[in-house]
Amino acid sequence: MIKIAVDTMGGDYGPEITIPAVLNFLNRQDDVHCLLFGHQDEIMKHLPQSQDRISVIHTENEVTDHDAPLKVVRSKPSSALVQAIQSVAGHEAHAFVSAGHSGAIYASSLKILGKSPGISRPASVTVMPTTSIESPCYLLIDSGANIASKPEHLVEYAKLGQDLAQNFLQIEQARIGLLNIGSEKTKGNDFTKTAHTLLESETSINFIGNVEPNQAINGNHDIILANGFDGNIMLKAVEGTAKAVINKISQDIKVEEIDAKSKETIEKIMAKSLKRYTNEEIGGGFILGLPSPIVITHGHASMTMFENSLNMAYKLT
Amino acid sequence: MIKIAVDTMGGDYGPEITIPAVLNFLNRQDDVHCLLFGHQDEIMKHLPQSQDRISVIHTENEVTDHDAPLKVVRSKPSSALVQAIQSVAGHEAHAFVSAGHSGAIYASSLKILGKSPGISRPASVTVMPTTSIESPCYLLIDSGANIASKPEHLVEYAKLGQDLAQNFLQIEQARIGLLNIGSEKTKGNDFTKTAHTLLESETSINFIGNVEPNQAINGNHDIILANGFDGNIMLKAVEGTAKAVINKISQDIKVEEIDAKSKETIEKIMAKSLKRYTNEEIGGGFILGLPSPIVITHGHASMTMFENSLNMAYKLT
Incomplete structure (x- = not known):
């Protein structure tokens, strides 16, 4: 079973598009389990009562576009973005997907996961x-x-x-x-x-x-x-x-x-x-030079685009 | 009467498109005279016998994409590109239009015409x-x-x-x-x-x-x-x-x-x-920071595009 950590709160639309995208994605891929990071109440609004292969991890104090990328790990430790990346570092998930603040994702991933051997500066x-x-x-x-x-x-x-x-x-x-x-x-x-x-x-x-x-x-x-x-x-x-x-x-x-x-x-x-x-159609980009796949999609990503980002993470694992 | 110096030899198609463009342009603007720089035989192939408001200036040894931009004024002094810019410097023409080697046009114009006051490096x-x-x-x-x-x-x-x-x-x-x-x-x-x-x-x-x-x-x-x-x-x-x-x-x-x-x-x-x-539709670009309008259009400019470049030069005088 492949485990994908999802920042449900990132992007312009948050759980409204990220949760339906996860549900569609899980319908198509039967060997994936998604870890949904975000505010429990917000997530539950969009989630059917009984749902297999989904875990919800409650988070608070989310990252915004105004946060300085390099400070996020320290200043917003209980956010979906940081918690989800921590889950990848702790081997609870194999990959991470977010439509959130790309600079913060890049800096936090680098800080938490470290670089792959042979690379000086990861690229997107x-x-x-x-x-x-x-x-x-x-x-x-x-x-x-x-x-x-x-x-x-x-x-x-x-x-x-x-x-x-x-x-x-x-x-x-x-x-x-x-x-x-x-x-x-x-x-x-x-x-x-x-x-x-x-x-x-x-x-x-x-x-x-x-x-x-x-x-x-x-x-x-x-x-x-x-x-x-x-x-x-x-x-x-x-x-x-x-x-x-x-x-x-x-x-x-x-x-x-x-x-x-x-x-x-x-x-x-x-x-x-x-x-x-x-x-x-393609779904966004990812970071090259980290030990695990980190997929970053547009802040204005639609449900389809977010679903395609989940697919990209799946393919990259 | 506004005088425009035209490099008829520049670009992928040369006189085949530059001359018809000049003729169309002159039909629309009655206060312009064009100085056509290029090989006389090539130009005459595309020019009707009797033609008002056109002078033909025979040139040889034309600039190609392989010429080093900074050397063109010295290495190709009898080319259409250099001769036409010289005519602007000598006040025989008010503006210059070419579909030729843009680097060579930029460097040669700068060398021959000098910069406008208040500008360190002309821009396109x-x-x-x-x-x-x-x-x-x-x-x-x-x-x-x-x-x-x-x-x-x-x-x-x-x-x-x-x-x-x-x-x-x-x-x-x-x-x-x-x-x-x-x-x-x-x-x-x-x-x-x-x-x-x-x-x-x-x-x-x-x-x-x-x-x-x-x-x-x-x-x-x-x-x-x-x-x-x-x-x-x-x-x-x-x-x-x-x-x-x-x-x-x-x-x-x-x-x-x-x-x-x-x-x-x-x-x-x-x-x-x-x-x-x-x-x-617009016709190309021009150099900002020279004392006279120098219009540079694409090497693959069509007749319409070249005509629009002549219009641009006209508007800029």
């Missing part, structure tokens, strides 16, 4: 969509955890990412690219130039050179490396643009005179595209 | 699309020229950008944001933190704080500031995502059974959206 990984059928996604590492990373960290991410691609995406010899503003080796800033040289000389990985942000979505890479700042700019620009453009086109179509059946067909395509390119 | 400005009807675009400064910029450069860009928004977009008191990975002042890297503090203390501008890449497209800003590297990541992520997503949706719709009239309506919306969100 986001599974990004592509328009390719053969390569429907790539791993963006680091998508925002380690803001002040050094070029040598990217070599560690490349190696760990390669293993991850093998285990998680079943890809042998992942094609690894470096996020940069030009395809030539000499392009970019000091960070990307040094990173390029280091990655190029690393024989244990399949480094295929720089990748420009407009090429990333084509599916020619399995992993794209970046420092946490650039990766986060990239992540948010892709998600934000896809969302705004698809919604605008949907609106523009709505006001046109189109027959009902065609409208329905198109609305389905738009809804599917929106799910796919705004990452709802 | 791209007019970016939004989904808002009230604020259909914003200026991204710097979108890729000054890779190693310092936070204090952004204050200069804010001031010059404010004047530009007033003259070019008719916006009084432009709402100025700083590209960053979080909305709070304390978020981001050392560069954005310092830039935030400097911008905040500048009373002559309307600084409204950080803007995340997923919010940029909403039209709540008139100017978004970034260092050249981050700005270029943003620019390319937005354009690439919009292009790939719109094309993929168009393909998905194509294979569905939809009545002919509805299909036509939708195809029009998709084509219009593609134009809008990949910047074809």
Whole structure:
């Protein structure tokens, strides 16, 4: 039985979406037990009376976006976020899922669980969509955890990412690219130039050179490396643009005179595209370089997205 | 009569698209004269025999993407790119337009024309699309020229950008944001933190704080500031995502059974959206901080996009 610790209180909607997502998830996976961390009264509102494979652990004094990430373990020890990570450290759970304060999750996990061997600074990984059928996604590492990373960290991410691609995406010899503003080796800033040289000389990985942000979505890479700042700019620009453009086109179509059946067909395509390119389908990101899977999803995650995050944690265990 | 110097040889298609774009542009604007720089034989192939308000200046040994930007003025003095910028320096033309090597245009313009007073390092400005009807675009400064910029450069860009928004977009008191990975002042890297503090203390501008890449497209800003590297990541992520997503949706719709009239309506919306969100409609970017307007458009610019670049140069004079 795989045990997943869930922060039911995190995110914009809390138990209202996290609990139904857990129930759906448990219906589909019969070898999982979920540990629900959160305020008992809040949780019980959304939980049917008799429920197998669920434990409720009452917590208080929850983490908010105003809490300083590095202080949370000390200042909010009885919160769902901290208690759930503690349960992973104590081997009561195999993985953790939260839609809460990502900085606090990153800092607290690192503090409580420690780093995996061979990694200086854990990174966050986001599974990004592509328009390719053969390569429907790539791993963006680091998508925002380690803001002040050094070029040598990217070599560690490349190696760990390669293993991850093998285990998680079943890809042998992942094609690894470096996020940069030009395809030539000499392009970019000091960070990307040094990173390029280091990655190029690393024989244990399949480094295929720089990748420009407009090429990333084509599916020619399995992993794209970046420092946490650039990766986060990239992540948010892709998600934000896809969302705004698809919604605008949907609106523009709505006001046109189109027959009902065609409208329905198109609305389905738009809804599917929106799910796919705004990452709802995939479910969020996780931290690379910790001993256990820690999955972080959007604060505004929907029930479907939160369920997909639980699936991601399940796959990663 | 406004005189615009045109590099007819730059970009992926050269005179085949630049000359028809010039002819269309001249048909619409009757107070402009164009100076066409390029190989005479190539230009004449696309030019009708009798043509008012056009001069052809024969050039040779053109700039390619392999040329080192800083060396072009010396190594390719007889190229269209260098000759055309020289004509601006000699007051024979008021502005310059090219789809050529952007690094070479930036470096050569800077060398030949010198900087405007009050600016340390010129930046490139791209007019970016939004989904808002009230604020259909914003200026991204710097979108890729000054890779190693310092936070204090952004204050200069804010001031010059404010004047530009007033003259070019008719916006009084432009709402100025700083590209960053979080909305709070304390978020981001050392560069954005310092830039935030400097911008905040500048009373002559309307600084409204950080803007995340997923919010940029909403039209709540008139100017978004970034260092050249981050700005270029943003620019390319937005354009690439919009292009790939719109094309993929168009393909998905194509294979569905939809009545002919509805299909036509939708195809029009998709084509219009593609134009809008990949910047074809607007025409490219220009350099901020030079004494004359220098407009740089995409290497793969279409005829329409090149014509819109000529329009941009016209508006900027």
